[in-house]
Amino acid sequence: MKIGILGTGLVGQTLAGKLASLGHDVVIGTRDPKATLTRDGADAFGNPPFRAWQASHAAVKLATFAEAARHAEIAVAALAGHSALAALRLAGDDNLANKILIDVTNPLDFSKGMPPSLFVCNTDSLGEQIQKALPRVKVVKALNTVSAPVMIAPNELGAGEHTIFVSGNDAEARSTVARLLKEWFGWKDVLDFGDISMARGSEMHLALWIRLYGLFKTPMVTIRVVR
Amino acid sequence: MKIGILGTGLVGQTLAGKLASLGHDVVIGTRDPKATLTRDGADAFGNPPFRAWQASHAAVKLATFAEAARHAEIAVAALAGHSALAALRLAGDDNLANKILIDVTNPLDFSKGMPPSLFVCNTDSLGEQIQKALPRVKVVKALNTVSAPVMIAPNELGAGEHTIFVSGNDAEARSTVARLLKEWFGWKDVLDFGDISMARGSEMHLALWIRLYGLFKTPMVTIRVVR
Numbered sequence: 001m002k003i004g005i006l007g008t009g010l011v012g013q014t015l016a017g018k019l020a021s022l023g024h025d026v027v028i029g030t031r032d033p034k035a036t037l038t039r040d041g042a043d044a045f046g047n048p049p050f051r052a053w054q055a056s057h058a059a060v061k062l063a064t065f066a067e068a069a070r071h072a073e074i075a076v077a078a079l080a081g082h083s084a085l086a087a088l089r090l091a092g093d094d095n096l097a098n099k100i101l102i103d104v105t106n107p108l109d110f111s112k113g114m115p116p117s118l119f120v121c122n123t124d125s126l127g128e129q130i131q132k133a134l135p136r137v138k139v140v141k142a143l144n145t146v147s148a149p150v151m152i153a154p155n156e157l158g159a160g161e162h163t164i165f166v167s168g169n170d171a172e173a174r175s176t177v178a179r180l181l182k183e184w185f186g187w188k189d190v191l192d193f194g195d196i197s198m199a200r201g202s203e204m205h206l207a208l209w210i211r212l213y214g215l216f217k218t219p220m221v222t223i224r225v226v227r
Numbered sequence: 228m229k230i231g232i233l234g235t236g237l238v239g240q241t242l243a244g245k246l247a248s249l250g251h252d253v254v255i256g257t258r259d260p261k262a263t264l265t266r267d268g269a270d271a272f273g274n275p276p277f278r279a280w281q282a283s284h285a286a287v288k289l290a291t292f293a294e295a296a297r298h299a300e301i302a303v304a305a306l307a308g309h310s311a312l313a314a315l316r317l318a319g320d321d322n323l324a325n326k327i328l329i330d331v332t333n334p335l336d337f338s339k340g341m342p343p344s345l346f347v348c349n350t351d352s353l354g355e356q357i358q359k360a361l362p363r364v365k366v367v368k369a370l371n372t373v374s375a376p377v378m379i380a381p382n383e384l385g386a387g388e389h390t391i392f393v394s395g396n397d398a399e400a401r402s403t404v405a406r407l408l409k410e411w412f413g414w415k416d417v418l419d420f421g422d423i424s425m426a427r428g429s430e431m432h433l434a435l436w437i438r439l440y441g442l443f444k445t446p447m448v449t450i451r452v453v454r
Contacts, residue, residue, distance in 0.1 A: 009449070041326065053249065065318060069287075099391070112349075112350055117349035118349060120349075121345075121348065121349070121434070122339075122344035122348070123339055123344055124347055127416040149243055157454075158453035161451040161453065162451075173281055191442075193438070194438075194442060198438055200434055200436035200438075201434045201436075201437070201439075202435060203437040204348075204429070204431045204432070204434035204435060205432055205434070207348070207349070207427055207428045207430060207431035208428040208432040209433060210428070210451065211427075211428035212353070212423075212428075212452060212454070215418075215420065215421060216454050218454075219451065220454070221452065221454040222315070222452075222453050223450040223451065223452055223453060224389075224448060224451045224453050225439060225448065225449075225450055226384060226385035226388065226389040226449050226451050227383070227384075227439070227443050227445075227447070227448040
């Protein structure tokens with residue numbers, strides 16, 4: 001399958017690497033490929049530069065957001081919350097029209113100290129803002145409640161007995177993403193979480209998740225819905 | 228043990244009834260006991276009036292907030308979020324000084340439609356506001372992430388394999404509440420969740436919980452922390 005990953009950070013790298021290893025044709029998009037390749041310091045979270053990752057993932061092509069979006073049968077927004085809308089406008093509603101965009105973003109605001117707060121919540125969500133900005137795209141919020149290693153290998157945490165939330169306005173797109181999460185990564189408990197406004201719930205849960213991360217000093221922590 | 232439950236709604240009734248059935252000396256507090264007893268309609272959530280409940284729970288004494296607070300060795304704030312601070316000022320920092328106050332409240336705002344949003348979040352919490360309003364009290368946020376029936380009978384949902392969060396500035400008070408939740412109600416996975424600012428996490432989780440309630444059409448749903 002032709003997959004476009006939008007964002008070259010840790011989440012984008014993790015998803016792109018895993019999907020390429022499964023044999024998919026993966027293009028990873030960034031604002032300015034040349035700038036991404038010349039950067040040689042660690043990022044704000046201490047992760048090595050993209051160039052170092054790319055050396056061991058030659059099958060993944062680097063391109064602009066628009067090129068990655070055009071390439072994609074399915075796209076993934078693996079973007080920092082504060083720059084997600086700008087990056088997705090560069091990717092283009094036209095280039096993504098009628099395609100599924102898996103939205104992995106969270107509206108994290110690091111400007112008020114740690115742990116981060118959310119720059120949108122309660123009566124709106126970043127998922128809804130993205131859907132409004134890309135009206136022809138089937139935006140499906142998913143995977144935003146777990147860290148990158150858990151996204152692609154859920155069974156390495158608690159034997160996979162935990163829950164992932166899938167929300168979006170198109171029921172068929174939700175169902176497709178649910179199937180892909182099972183096929184690609186081995187997810188077991190995928191919850192069909194209704195329309196994109198339900199992203200308010202999964203994004204606000206980050207306030208709890210971030211504190212669990214701090215408490216256990218590892219991002220290898222998540223929740224199971226018990227019902 | 229002498230227990231003061233502040234609040235005569237469904238949560239207050241559920242906790243008071245269970246603790247009285249365990250043999251504790253329970254006083255339930257309200258703003259105006261006479262008014263509470265003469266009310267004969269259902270409340271905003273369709274629950275029967277307090278008078279109906281009291282008829283089958285004669286061991287639980289009704290009193291003012293201040294009287295219930297004075298009576299208490301341990302007090303419980305089982306109050307609607309929007310009226311919690313006013314009620315606790317009536318209960319009195321003096322009457323509760325040096326005592327543990329288990330804070331079960333959530334800052335739910337029903338004024339913007341359903342599902343409710345939160346009137347405080349991100350960089351503050353209702354738990355912290357309560358601690359600020361009652362500086363001499365050992366405020367311990369707990370039980371706010373589950374519905375009343377689950378608070379007192381966790382093992383009737385998912386065999387009790389789910390998590391409750393306990394946060395507050397006094398480590399010994401947290402530890403006491405953790406022990407009481409196990410002894411009184413049979414809680415198994417009680418998580419020591421740090422200082423009262425961690426209430427931001429457990430309160431903001433309500434945005435997810437409320438949507439799970441809506442999705443499954445039952446409040447008998449909660450989460451297990453998988454780590």
